[in-house]
């Protein structure tokens with residue numbers, strides 16, 4: 001008789017967003033006349049930019065012609081896209097990354113979940129709390145996290161770095177030394193960033209203790225402040241300690257079309273000199289058959305002059321929503337953070353209210369849906385996430401209702 005991977009059985013129960021969906025559905029069923037606005041889920045709403053659509057159409061047409069038809073894509077990505085990435089995302093920032101350090105994929109969720117495969121099963125991970133759930137859950141599936149304690153909502157074998165108002169939502173060096181450190185800036189869910197000088201300290205720390213930083217830069221395009229690094233490779237020494245995850249989902253609206261990439265520098269080696277770049281190439285080549293040609297052409301268009309201008313406009317649209325949410329909540333007396341370098345606003349729930357109580361309160365009194373902070377980890381308790389990904393009209397209407405509560 002087969003046996004299941006019982007690491008899966010250790011995973012905590014219901015998934016945050018399905019719980020939210022269920023609650024909203026129930027509310028709508030009992031209150032069919034109510035217009036519910038969602039500022040909850042982290043998905044874009046603006047259609048793909050014209051330059052991207054044009055490139056998609058062209059690539060689709062190429063697929064219909066014998067001479068230009070494409071079969072399997074190179075498993076690490078087409079050179080036209082990888083060179084556009086190197087030029088625009090790294091060279092333009094003064095960071096030294098070469099084409100063979102770029103691995104094109106179908107998005108950062110799968111890469112952030114799969115990257116742990118190239119590390120030993122007894123490596124210990126450190127994560128921020130609250131955190132994007134994929135990092136911990138995929139390590140749990142791999143049996144690296146010990147057991148889940150229902151009381152504390154923490155895994156016994158994970159190092160947690162609480163991010164709260166007291167530390168400006170910035171992690172502090174853990175007491176216990178980790179092997180793998182997950183960092184995400186601009187952060188989902190808190191919307192927080194750290195200055196480049198602080199990120200440099202993490203790079204120095206990782207090099208000193210010989211840990212790897214897995215740096216999730218999915219929200220890089222939302223950075224508005226000059227002192228925040230757009231890539232970890234702006235920091236000195238990052239090539240020997242950092243892997244970076246990037247996505248076309250939030251900067252260009254590819255959540256439905258799927259495209260991302262991971263950077264693994266060739267200077268990143270274990271104590272025996274084994275290059276993580278070779279291991280990831282092996283993994284990618286074995287388990288992944290390449291992102292679609294037409295989507296990689298769409299990705300290339302993101303880096304064209306029109307593509308850059310049009311995607312910048314979309315981000316400006318979302319960030320205008322973020323500004324409205326943040327300013328009006330602050331005016332209404334809420335304690336708010338984020339929303340400056342990220343499309344997420346992180347608010348402290350009014351006195352004593354739990355994250356889920358505030359969820360219910362907001363849903364029933366304002367018909368607005370957000371995300372309970374506690375769903376991202378115990379240090380998120382007492383916080384609530386609102387996203388700027390809605391329409392301007394809905395955002396303004398939602399704020400009007402919240403102000404009236």
Ligand SMILES: *Cc1c(COP(=O)(O)O)cnc(C)c1O
Nearest residue numbers: 107108109132188218247249260
């Ligand atoms: C949205 C998001 C991603 C990107 O996921 P894709 O699979 O590329 O759509 C990665 N990391 C974080 C923290 C995110 O919020």
